[in-house]
Amino acid sequence: MLFMRLIARFAKEEKNYFEIITVYDTEVVNERIEKVTPTLTSIALKYPSAVWFERKISDDFGIEIIESSDNQNFPKHHYFPKNTYPMRKIFSKLDIDPKDREDEKVTETIGTVLGPVQPYHLESSQFQLFDRNGQILHFESIPFYKYRAIEKMVEGMDINEAKPIIERISGTSSIAYQLAYLEIQLQASKRTLPTSLKIKHMFFLEFERVINHLSDLGEMSESIHFKEGVSFFTKLVEYGREIMHDLTGHRFGFSITNMENTVALTSGYEFLRYLEKELLWFEKWLKDKPSFWKKLLDKGFISKEETSLFGLVGLVARSSEMELDRRSSDKIYMDYGFVPAQEGQGEVSSRFKIRLTEIHTSLRIMRRVLDNKVLPFFLGSFLDGEYYSYIESSAGELMMYLKIKDEKIERFFVRDPSFLNLQVLSRCLKGDDLESLRLVIKSIPISFSANDL
Amino acid sequence: MYNLFRDKINQNRAMKRVKPDGELNRLQRLLKEEIKNKFASKLKVYIIDTGSCGACELEFRALFNPLYDISRVGIEMVYDVKEADIMLLTGLLTENIYPICMEHYQNLKEPKHVISIGDCMMLHAPFKDTFAIKGQANIHFLTQAHIRGCPPDPKALLRGLLKYIQSL
Numbered sequence: 001m002l003f004m005r006l007i008a009r010f011a012k013e014e015k016n017y018f019e020i021i022t023v024y025d026t027e028v029v030n031e032r033i034e035k036v037t038p039t040l041t042s043i044a045l046k047y048p049s050a051v052w053f054e055r056k057i058s059d060d061f062g063i064e065i066i067e068s069s070d071n072q073n074f075p076k077h078h079y080f081p082k083n084t085y086p087m088r089k090i091f092s093k094l095d096i097d098p099k100d101r102e103d104e105k106v107t108e109t110i111g112t113v114l115g116p117v118q119p120y121h122l123e124s125s126q127f128q129l130f131d132r133n134g135q136i137l138h139f140e141s142i143p144f145y146k147y148r149a150i151e152k153m154v155e156g157m158d159i160n161e162a163k164p165i166i167e168r169i170s171g172t173s174s175i176a177y178q179l180a181y182l183e184i185q186l187q188a189s190k191r192t193l194p195t196s197l198k199i200k201h202m203f204f205l206e207f208e209r210v211i212n213h214l215s216d217l218g219e220m221s222e223s224i225h226f227k228e229g230v231s232f233f234t235k236l237v238e239y240g241r242e243i244m245h246d247l248t249g250h251r252f253g254f255s256i257t258n259m260e261n262t263v264a265l266t267s268g269y270e271f272l273r274y275l276e277k278e279l280l281w282f283e284k285w286l287k288d289k290p291s292f293w294k295k296l297l298d299k300g301f302i303s304k305e306e307t308s309l310f311g312l313v314g315l316v317a318r319s320s321e322m323e324l325d326r327r328s329s330d331k332i333y334m335d336y337g338f339v340p341a342q343e344g345q346g347e348v349s350s351r352f353k354i355r356l357t358e359i360h361t362s363l364r365i366m367r368r369v370l371d372n373k374v375l376p377f378f379l380g381s382f383l384d385g386e387y388y389s390y391i392e393s394s395a396g397e398l399m400m401y402l403k404i405k406d407e408k409i410e411r412f413f414v415r416d417p418s419f420l421n422l423q424v425l426s427r428c429l430k431g432d433d434l435e436s437l438r439l440v441i442k443s444i445p446i447s448f449s450a451n452d453l
Numbered sequence: 454m455y456n457l458f459r460d461k462i463n464q465n466r467a468m469k470r471v472k473p474d475g476e477l478n479r480l481q482r483l484l485k486e487e488i489k490n491k492f493a494s495k496l497k498v499y500i501i502d503t504g505s506c507g508a509c510e511l512e513f514r515a516l517f518n519p520l521y522d523i524s525r526v527g528i529e530m531v532y533d534v535k536e537a538d539i540m541l542l543t544g545l546l547t548e549n550i551y552p553i554c555m556e557h558y559q560n561l562k563e564p565k566h567v568i569s570i571g572d573c574m575m576l577h578a579p580f581k582d583t584f585a586i587k588g589q590a591n592i593h594f595l596t597q598a599h600i601r602g603c604p605p606d607p608k609a610l611l612r613g614l615l616k617y618i619q620s621l
Contacts, residue, residue, distance in 0.1 A: 086584065086585075096548075096584050144549070145549060145550070146502065146503065146504040146505075146544070146547050146549055146550045147504075147547060147548075147549050147585050148504050148545055148547055148580070148583075148585055148586065149583045149584065149585035149586075150580075152583055152584075152585075153580065153581050153583050164579035165579050165580055165581075168506045168508075168578065168579065168580070168603075169506060170506055170507060171505075171506040171507040171508025171509075171511060171604065172507055172508070172511065174506075174508075215511070231519050234515075234517075234518035234519065235518060235519050235520060237515070237518070238515060238518050238520050241515070245606075251512070251604075251606055252508050252604070254603070447507060448507070449505060449506045449507045449544075452504075
């Protein structure tokens with residue numbers, strides 16, 4: 001039997017039963033579970049990445065997972081009263097009485113609590129590290145550390161009312177989130193987006209990808225003390241954000257799908273030309289720097305087999321010889337000459353190179369989009385039903401699900417690429433030296449805000 | 454080689470727009486003076502993400518890029534709150550992060566300078582109150598200032614910091 005790729009696994013509550021929805025690349029499997037002592041058989045033996053999905057199902061709905069190697073609660077549950085499951089319909093409290101909260105503290109750890117791996121961004125105890133003589137033995141990241149309950153927050157909202165929340169799930173992937181949500185709105189209103197508008201959205205999605213890749217390259221340069229690289233990339237990021245502001249009125253492109261009619265994309269032309277020219281010069285300059293490449297070699301290795309087993313997505317998968325890019329099946333992208341990038345080594349250097357290649361691809365597409373005239377477009381009313389959408393964000397495949405009932409949101413679920421890619425971090429760090437820790441983490445595009453929801 | 458590299462960046466006409474303008478120069482100059490007078494030329498800043506989308510942190514991070522380069526005016530990031538002069542808070546204040554945030558707040562040396570950043574902190578962003586959200590930052594911490602925006606851009610952050618330091 002052909003191996004199917006696991007995209008997501010989540011639950012929703014119906015009147016008399018729970019429904020488990022397992023999304024594979026080729027099909028969606030729906031499974032009913034009775035509400036009295038609900039149990040679900042794990043699929044983690046075949047799909048290791050299912051563990052996190054199943055732990056989430058267990059925390060959210062109180063469904064017992066059987067035959068699973070890991071049944072720990074996620075931290076979001078640590079302060080919850082016993083037998084309280086936030087995603088059940090019966091739970092609608094705004095507040096939980098502190099007296100009802102569990103005394104249980106965050107699981108005690110024996111390992112070293114790591115210092116700030118991502119300065120300015122993360123509270124350090126989101127990571128735990130175990131090392132011996134400077135070599136990483138085990139690394140653990142803790143999901144749902146800053147749990148905001150967004151899935152619950154949007155339940156019962158109007159479709160349009162939830163939009164500003166969804167576009168702020170992740171600041172760095174706001175455009176990808178907006179487009180995934182728009183796709184669902186289109187399906188629900190039985191409308192088709194005019195091609196000109198699709199092209200405009202493609203432009204901004206690629207713009208977001210370029211900025212995020214440049215930002216990651218700057219971070220990676222910083223983690224190996226490559227000052228010229230830091231200076232070069234961060235300045236380009238700043239320039240990119242300024243142009244994004246000129247074009248959309250916002251430095252992160254919030255609310256781009258609200259923009260009406262024509263947008264003068266031509267003001268971005270200078271930026272594209274300049275960026276392309278500078279990058280070519282930089283890459284040529286970098287070629288003669290073997291000491292630089294040496295610092296990226298043999299670190300953070302992920303094999304093709306692991307990539308497939310864990311269902312990794314985005315440039316992490318593509319740098320391990322996997323042909324996995326949603327854009328390849330998009331006619332508009334193909335019309336604009338899209339060619340998916342691929343690398344073979346599966347290590348940090350591949351993830352550095354693939355970002356550069358993808359920036360060039362994005363710039364080429366964006367240049368061809370310029371001067372595109374955009375026609376006005378309006379969404380109609382939304383029909384009840386279940387809708388799925390998929391977007392290739394800068395971090396990888398983003399999957400969104402929405403169930404609409406009585407024109408309100410009945411269930412919202414989103415699977416960020418980080419949810420899959422983060423799970424493999426401990427494996428690809430094992431055996432690496434402590435010094436390369438930040439570099440390896442930075443080489444994998446991870447959004448904790450999107451992961452923690 | 455490095456000089457050649459630097460010159461190439463500086464000389465390029467297309468980069469004109471990301472060169473410091475009058476306002477940025479003024480902000481940097483005033484901040485430098487204030488930090489020199491009130492913090493002995495070195496202001497140590499600790500930032501904690503209490504449930505943000507990441508945009509506020511990225512805008513703050515941008516202050517250390519070659520354009521804003523706030524390390525030149527004496528602002529330094531520290532990764533231990535005990536060393537910090539100012540603590541910055543970003544994002545929704547979530548129930549999960551609140552105990553950790555409170556621990557950091559208690560470890561901040563006296564006098565405690567706390568600034569909240571972004572609309573989420575005051576629940577002005579579109580996020581709604583839920584069981585997972587603790588509430589407005591200024592209710593749970595003695596915040597002395599707030600910098601508005603979703604997210605505030607780097608210049609707004611500089612203006613906010615300057616205004617606060619001037620008020621001390």
